[in-house]
Amino acid sequence: MPDLLIELFSEEIPARMQKRASEDLKKLVTDGLVEAGLTYASAGAFATPRRLTLSVEDLLAQSPTTVEERKGPRIDAPEKALAGFLRGAGVAKEDLGTVEEKKGTFYVAKITKEGRPAAPIIAEVLENAIRNFPWPKSMRWGTGSLKWVRPLHSIICVLSAEDGSEVVEFDIDGIVSGRTTRGHRFMAPDAFSVNNFDDYSRKLKSAYVMLDASERADHIWHDATNQAFAQGLEVVEDKGLLVEVAGLVEWPVVLMGNIGDDFLGLPPEVLQTSMKEHQKFFSVRNPKTARIEKFVTVANRETADQGATILAGNEKVLSARLADAKFFWDNDIRTVEREGFEAMAAPLANVTFHNKLGSQSDRIARIAALAREIAPIVGADADEAELAAKVAKADLSSEMVYEFPELQGIMGRYYAKKAGLSDAVADACRDHYSPLGPSDDVPTDPVSVAVALADKLDTLTGFWAIEQKPTGSKDPFALRRAALGVIRLIVNNEARVSLRANFYRHIVSIYDRLAAEHSVLKMDLEQYAEDGSLKKIRWVQTPYESGNEAGLLLYWRMPENDLGLENSDESDRRIALAPTKTSADLLSFFHDRLKVFLKDEGIRHDVIDACLAMDGADDITLLVKRARALSETLATEDGQNLIQGFKRANNILSQAEAKDGVEYSYGPDIKFAESDVEKALFAALDTAEAAIKPAMASEDFASAMSAMAAMRASVDAFFEAVQVNADNEVVRRNRLNLLGRIRDICLSVADLTKLDG
Amino acid sequence: MSQTLEKPRSFQEIILRLQAYWASKGCAILQPYDMEVGAGTFHPATTLRSLGSNPWAAAYVQPSRRPTDGRYGENPNRLQHYYQYQVVIKPSPPDLQELYLGSLKAIGIDADLHDIRFVEDDWESPTLGAWGLGWEVWCDGMEVSQFTYFQQVGGHDCAPVSGELTYGLERLAMYILGADHVMDMPFNDPSAPTPLTYGDVFKQTEEEYARHNFDAANTEKLLKNFEEAEAECHALLDVPADDPKTGKRIIMAHPAYDQCIKASHIFNLLDARGVISVTERQAYIGRVRTLAKACADAFVQTKAGGYVPEATQ
The missing domain is CATH 3.30.930.10 (Bira Bifunctional Protein; Domain 2)
Structure with missing residues (x-):
């Protein structure tokens, strides 16, 4: 069976798109072939900066002939129906067969689709793939209308078998398929022709092209680590950079160069970031001192001078880059030494965080107050936490972070140390942004925890207060991430924060400031629309009172004549400043996030709902402890059966209570117990209650729930042996009250009515 | 070579x-x-x-x-x-x-x-x-x-x-x-x-x-100049294409575009003088873009812009 070779040869494809593009090519082409009946044994996809290549082995030479039977109208159907059927099936009346069925005799058409040779099918599939290729960004060039990631120059499309090969001929916007390609842009630019994939990859290799990206990456890593090792050094691993660099070259040549002595004193993170971001260099570290001493660059060619010119050029460019970095570092250190680190934060007063939430300085002041409040809860010193919060974002106005935003926090830690602040404060500068991603480490030092919590809680309450909540897939302020961060900080550190009270206080203070600071409102008086036109907006404040809640109602009006809004309902556009409602809403957002978080631990939504209904649901540590204990109890046989017993008791009670119009919660009396089983249940309930009460009081949910689960045998035996609805009304009521006690005991642990099944 | x-x-x-x-x-x-x-x-x-x-x-x-x-x-x-x-x-x-x-x-x-x-x-x-x-x-x-x-x-x-x-x-x-x-x-x-x-x-x-650029350029005048260039650009483009004096169809795309260039440079100067806030910045860029678009719209209605009069189409 023949093999297929496809190469799409273009100008340089962005490194970040290559891998995905080779996979897309493989999928589009092989899916298209299979759909047309051409199955194959295996396929491989490759990408270099200038080409996407696909090799398909053992492809059917021709698609199989297929026969389809299609049932038509009944033989006594009107002529019109038959004519329509014949047209649709593309057959003549004489070719029809018939089939007998219960409902009568029907026409049957046999439609034969002849198989087709592979070549025309491939041509159609490939043309379709090229025209519908899912590039993240594509472009036109010259006078053409075809879109590709960069200008497409030539196409190889060759079917090969043992007896030779043929070009699959087609033409797409003037590019005619063929069997020629070119080697390395500079080292082997001439065209050559190929017969099959083996021939192609062999000739490419001698034309200085390594086709396989993983081979290029391996080659780079191998050479780089060897060169470093020879000098007693090691390359700092960076998989993302390796993939990117492998996508920038067809013929990787690894060169190791020197960093000027002037720059070796810069923090390693600065060297690494500058070299990676600007130059795509790997950092080379001395394992003894952890200092970065050299760099590795990857050139795309060999030269007569063994890369000497290339390396000299790269060293020079790096020196210019690092001279900038050193300039920033020296200036920042000078500022810190002269004025202190806190002073570095002063310019943040002029940086808007959000036009309704004030400047970065306003934000820092809020975070500092909050950090002070949280400090005792997480075991931090309040003064230290407040100081840490005040300086944690100071590096945002440093020159280094302005140049390299990704160094925020990291620079703060260096500058805090230079300013003589404590290690705890310095670490908080670096760590208070954490955790960012779900797999990020969670800070554990109390000062870092206090600032990290305060930072995220301020963001959440702030955006909730001004009604900028995430909707659907839109979460521009990363509030879901912030909430997850809070949850992980609290759970990992077992912090006991009453979120509802915390939210309320903070939201009220934001509203107070909104109302008091006229300057903030004034910023909104004139707003530019997206098209640059000026829209005047009038803010109106009125006191707001509803129930037992007082607040402030803030809404805006457009001058009617400008925008023709005279009939619109201004209440649509108001911000009702209702702190209780806003706090409750934010708490329920947290509960949703918590469900997502606990789902990863295998804890079901309904288990969390059962715990949310209990007191203290705004204390995440308590909530998680309760949910984990309940989840574990449900996993035991006793626990699972007890829940069934509880449900049964609850169902019987609900029916009886609805019928009798009373609530059975008076407490049963053992003197009306008729059987041993019933008496045993009394005893079991006493035992359980005696164990559960103190356990709950000390938040030992595991003990409380195992005590609850231990009732299982007695509850089961009771239902097995005893008829609740006894004829004797006194006995019946006593038994219902007994069930009521089961219910009360269970509900004191968690709201088991919320559990599924 | x-x-x-x-x-x-x-x-x-x-x-x-x-x-x-x-x-x-x-x-x-x-x-x-x-x-x-x-x-x-x-x-x-x-x-x-x-x-x-x-x-x-x-x-x-x-x-x-x-x-x-x-x-x-x-x-x-x-x-x-x-x-x-x-x-x-x-x-x-x-x-x-x-x-x-x-x-x-x-x-x-x-x-x-x-x-x-x-x-x-x-x-x-x-x-x-x-x-x-x-x-x-x-x-x-x-x-x-x-x-x-x-x-x-x-x-x-x-x-x-x-x-x-x-x-x-x-x-x-x-x-x-x-x-x-x-x-x-x-x-x-x-x-x-x-x-x-x-x-x-x-x-x-x-x-x-x-x-x-940093200290001396008169920002009040620059702000005024920006408005004037913006207005002039629109005004030139609003003039009907048919020139009564020569009887020719003359769209003043280039003179209008000069005003767009002027507005853009004034904006850069104002930016260097530090008088444009972050929020205003986007609005100014939007206003220059509006001019550039209007000039492009006008240019494609000219001969150099590939316009072919209907009679010869």
């Missing part, structure tokens, strides 16, 4: 060689536009001529001004006034990359010894309502040019597509000439009777303009 040329000896020799090279490849060698612009792209020979269906090929030096980049001539490679070399060819020829590499060879960069790379860098100009895809070209790790296939200008799809090359001349020349500070770079031939460095020519002006 098989033998390697001798290395250029001065800043101006690099410019002269680029001029000669692109002239030999058929480009019209134009002169700089006589207004303050932020980049070579603003020259109407690029912005307007990349619109419409008429073929075009031009190359030119464009003095460019970026008021915020002024460093009183002290920074080794940051200037508020610098030169760009700009090549624009429509439709983009299939061998544009090879033509470009030929130009590097002409100014002494031998691809056999250097590592030349095309690294993804998409171009977007929010003020011009323009974008394109392409690369920054690296030579031994240094960015030496921008290479862009224009997709849209002034909100119009480019069809055919223009290829645009931009060389940052000072940086490129410093690299070729081995200068560590821009002001030390020879401007004319070092063996000339009066050898001049870049600093001899520009050190003083960098100081003067840095002071002007």
